[in-house]
Amino acid sequence: MLPLPWSEETCTSHRNPKKTRTRFPCPRCRKSYTTKSAVTAHFKYDCGKPPRFECPYCGKLSKKKFNIQDHIRHKHPSKPVICNTLF
Numbered sequence: 001m002l003p004l005p006w007s008e009e010t011c012t013s014h015r016n017p018k019k020t021r022t023r024f025p026c027p028r029c030r031k032s033y034t035t036k037s038a039v040t041a042h043f044k045y046d047c048g049k050p051p052r053f054e055c056p057y058c059g060k061l062s063k064k065k066f067n068i069q070d071h072i073r074h075k076h077p078s079k080p081v082i083c084n085t086l087f
């Protein structure tokens with residue numbers, strides 16, 4: 001894909017968003033996030049916790065329901081988007 005001719009001049013606040021963006025690493029597992037609130041939420045609710053959600057079609061596990069729903073939409077597009085909660 002070619003860059004749009006006006007993107008460099010008009011979007012000065014969004015220049016190199018990926019390269020210059022500050023990352024917030026988790027102190028426990030070193031996984032990094034783009035916002036402080038994201039790493040805080042990860043540390044409190046996600047980090048070190050076993051996965052709670054399971055794909056009913058292939059057994060894939062995830063800590064986030066959204067990830068399983070997204071996984072089903074991509075990997076099992078003909079199936080209804082449901083998700084097993086393990087506990």
Ligand SMILES: [Zn+2]
Nearest residue numbers: 026028029047
């Ligand atoms: Zn972590």
Ligand SMILES: [Zn+2]
Nearest residue numbers: 055057058060
């Ligand atoms: Zn699956």
